[in-house]
Amino acid sequence: MNIPLVVTEQYxxxxxxxxxxxxxxxxxxxxxKTKFSMIVPEVExxxxxxxxxxxxxxxxxxxxxHICVEQTAIYLLAKNLKVHVIADATTSRNPAxxxxxxxxxxxxxxxxxxxxxxxxxxxxxxxxxxxAEIRPLVKDPSPNTGLxxxxxxx
Numbered sequence: 025m026n027i028p029l030v031v032t033e034q035y036x037x038x039x040x041x042x043x044x045x046x047x048x049x050x051x052x053x054x055x056x057k058t059k060f061s062m063i064v065p066e067v068e069x070x071x072x073x074x075x076x077x078x079x080x081x082x083x084x085x086x087x088x089x090h091i092c093v094e095q096t097a098i099y100l101l102a103k104n105l106k107v108h109v110i111a112d113a114t115t116s117r118n119p120a121x122x123x124x125x126x127x128x129x130x131x132x133x134x135x136x137x138x139x140x141x142x143x144x145x146x147x148x149x150x151x152x153x154x155x156a157e158i159r160p161l162v163k164d165p166s167p168n169t170g171l172x173x174x175x176x177x178x
Contacts, residue, residue: 025146025154028052028074032062034092061095062086071103081106083142085113090125097134107134110142112169119170140166 029051033041036056042048057064063071071079082100084107086093093114097107109129116122126136140162147155 025158027146028070030062030067030070030074031055032057032064032067034058034060034087060088060091061099062092063096063099079105081108083108083110085110085139087115088121089114089116089129090121091116094125094129097129098132101133108142109134109136110139111136111171112138112166138166 029048031042031048031051031054033039033054033056035058036042042054048054052070053066055062055064055066082105084093084096084100089109093109097109100107107129109126111126114122116125130136143158143162147158149155
């Protein structure tokens with residue numbers, strides 16, 4: 025779908041690289057970092073050039089919602105970008121940290137949504153040239169992530 029993917033890895037020398045189940049081979053870059061936000065100088069430079077310099081929206085997902093994802097979102101919002109956080113592709117070691125982070129992200133102006141919603145927003149129409157290729161990804165319902173039960177208790 026020609027969407028640029030920028031990957032950062034938190035201290036890969038000590039914590040390990042991105043798991044093999046997540047294919048990052050098509051990423052523009054995979055950048056090691058120790059800063060909790062993913063906005064390191066290399067990423068900041070990329071943000072200025074992506075989408076011919078007219079970047080409007082960013083889709084975030086990853087590990088430690090309440091730390092890395094949240095700090096990154098705060099920076100991006102301050103740069104007047106729309107931030108979409110994929111709830112079913114974002115986690116924390118502690119479920120409570122994850123749930124409170126989603127609430128904070130909503131409060132500061134992020135759109136917290138699901139992977140399926142993002143896919144269909146990007147496609148926009150059944151007649152999109154990539155629809156047939158992407159359809160199998162959403163043909164079966166997603167596994168239960170526990171989000172609905174957790175969010176209803178907040």
